[in-house]
Amino acid sequence: MSEKAVDYIVLGAGLAGINAAQVLAEAGKSVTVIDESLPQANGALGGFTRFSGAKFSLLPAGQGLIPVAGGLDKLDQQIGLALSFCELSARGVTRSADLHGDERLSSEATIRTYESIVLSPREIEHLIETISKKIRKLARVLDAKIVDLKHTRTGWVVSDRLGSVATGRVLIAAGGRAAGSLLKVAGVSPQEGKGLDVGVRLEFLDRRAVQKLRARGPDAKVLLGDTRTFCLNHPGTIFRYPFQEISIPGGIVADEGEPHANFGILTRVKGKAAALNRALNSLKAVPQAEYEQAPIVMGIPSFFELPIIRSAYGDPVAQRLTVFAETLGALGLVDWSKEHRIHFPLLDWHWDVFAIGDTHRTDHPDLFVAGDAAGHARGLLQAAVSGRLAALEALDYASV
Numbered sequence: 001m002s003e004k005a006v007d008y009i010v011l012g013a014g015l016a017g018i019n020a021a022q023v024l025a026e027a028g029k030s031v032t033v034i035d036e037s038l039p040q041a042n043g044a045l046g047g048f049t050r051f052s053g054a055k056f057s058l059l060p061a062g063q064g065l066i067p068v069a070g071g072l073d074k075l076d077q078q079i080g081l082a083l084s085f086c087e088l089s090a091r092g093v094t095r096s097a098d099l100h101g102d103e104r105l106s107s108e109a110t111i112r113t114y115e116s117i118v119l120s121p122r123e124i125e126h127l128i129e130t131i132s133k134k135i136r137k138l139a140r141v142l143d144a145k146i147v148d149l150k151h152t153r154t155g156w157v158v159s160d161r162l163g164s165v166a167t168g169r170v171l172i173a174a175g176g177r178a179a180g181s182l183l184k185v186a187g188v189s190p191q192e193g194k195g196l197d198v199g200v201r202l203e204f205l206d207r208r209a210v211q212k213l214r215a216r217g218p219d220a221k222v223l224l225g226d227t228r229t230f231c232l233n234h235p236g237t238i239f240r241y242p243f244q245e246i247s248i249p250g251g252i253v254a255d256e257g258e259p260h261a262n263f264g265i266l267t268r269v270k271g272k273a274a275a276l277n278r279a280l281n282s283l284k285a286v287p288q289a290e291y292e293q294a295p296i297v298m299g300i301p302s303f304f305e306l307p308i309i310r311s312a313y314g315d316p317v318a319q320r321l322t323v324f325a326e327t328l329g330a331l332g333l334v335d336w337s338k339e340h341r342i343h344f345p346l347l348d349w350h351w352d353v354f355a356i357g358d359t360h361r362t363d364h365p366d367l368f369v370a371g372d373a374a375g376h377a378r379g380l381l382q383a384a385v386s387g388r389l390a391a392l393e394a395l396d397y398a399s400v
């Protein structure tokens with residue numbers, strides 16, 4: 001091995017990896033960050049940050065991190081540090097005392113509101129530039145697609161297809177949803193995740209059709225049993241991203257001039273692997289253009305009448321999504337009489353998670369996971385905080 005071994009390798013430079021690297025480097029450790037940027041990112045760091053709804057949602061979003069952090073106060077502290085590193089503190093930090101809660105909307109539906117910092121596309125660009133500069137000063141940053149991880153007596157050897165790229169005592173894997181297959185190749189076992197959420201993303205041509213929902217907060221969630229609204233972008237555009245052999249409609253933030261808005265409806269299904277296989281197999285059997293076309297429609301959607309949804313998700317799911325859409329209409333939160341498109345399939349929590357219990361450790365020595373790959377909470381701020389917490393755990397571990 002020609003390259004010098006470092007204390008820590010951080011794989012992935014999304015918000016989780018960048019924050020983990022910052023904590024480690026500022027603790028005086030030598031750190032190498034390795035990132036193959038997403039295909040659409042033109043070589044920039046930041047992972048999915050640029051291709052997201054750009055909402056940094058505060059507690060109660062990401063409550064799954066409370067036990068991981070060792071309590072609410074400790075989590076609050078890390079949220080403050082992550083916002084400060086991202087230079088977002090001036091946008092207002094909501095402390096736990098201001099936690100928003102659930103409010104009843106009807107006998108069955110509730111709404112959960114979150115305080116979110118919503119950035120414009122220009123602000124997101126600025127954020128990525130700022131934190132990339134900071135991390136390049138603190139750590140060595142390499143551009144490589146890692147295809148192999150090997151654990152040796154002295155730590156991890158991380159390789160691209162040409163051979164070893166870096167060696168390090170401890171590895172923090174922060175490769176987001178893309179990293180699962182690599183970790184499995186390295187022999188890391190996925191843990192039981194939070195199940196699979198399936199649904200649709202609705203795009204309204206005139207965003208005023210969902211302004212009552214937007215008025216409840218930038219990321220308010222309506223909940224009805226196992227079904228909920230998800231990730232409102234107002235204004236927003238649709239961005240399809242690849243997943244295995246299909247594509248998924250993501251909703252991303254848009255400039256004020258954009259008239260459209262979008263939000264998801266998701267419902268939780270049991271038997272994650274079987275449900276995912278069913279959706280993937282039924283979609284692979286039809287041409288991609290067929291499920292991507294999303295014609296303009298009006299009126300309360302009956303998902304039960306859409307054969308592609310019934311075959312991918314099954315009748316009970318189509319029924320639940322329909323009842324939920326009716327409820328949003330009955331509550332006056334969405335005006336279904338306005339033109340909209342139904343984008344399909346929306347699949348969430350469909351990747352493997354590798355963290356054990358309330359930690360960022362894995363079942364492999366000297367290997368930690370952070371951000372989406374850890375699976376404690378999903379989101380931009382949550383990935384940043386998870387990266388910080390993973391680094392703190394890794395520092396403790398390596399000093400023993």
Ligand SMILES: Cc1cc2nc3c(=O)[nH]c(=O)nc-3n(C[C@H](O)[C@H](O)[C@H](O)COP(=O)(O)OP(=O)(O)OC[C@H]3O[C@@H](n4cnc5c(N)ncnc54)[C@H](O)[C@@H]3O)c2cc1C
Nearest residue numbers: 012014016036047048053055146175176250371372379380
């Ligand atoms: C369409 C969409 C909209 C979203 N909107 C929001 C929102 O508004 N608010 C919110 O809070 N959250 C949102 N999210 C979720 C949020 O984007 C993620 O939870 C967060 O970005 C996860 O960060 P991460 O650092 O864990 O992973 P990522 O951001 O996925 O970063 C991982 C990085 O690792 C790299 N990598 C992976 N494998 C390898 C490899 N083998 N070799 C080298 N590099 C590798 C990747 O290319 C990437 O650069 C959205 C997600 C999507 C898809």
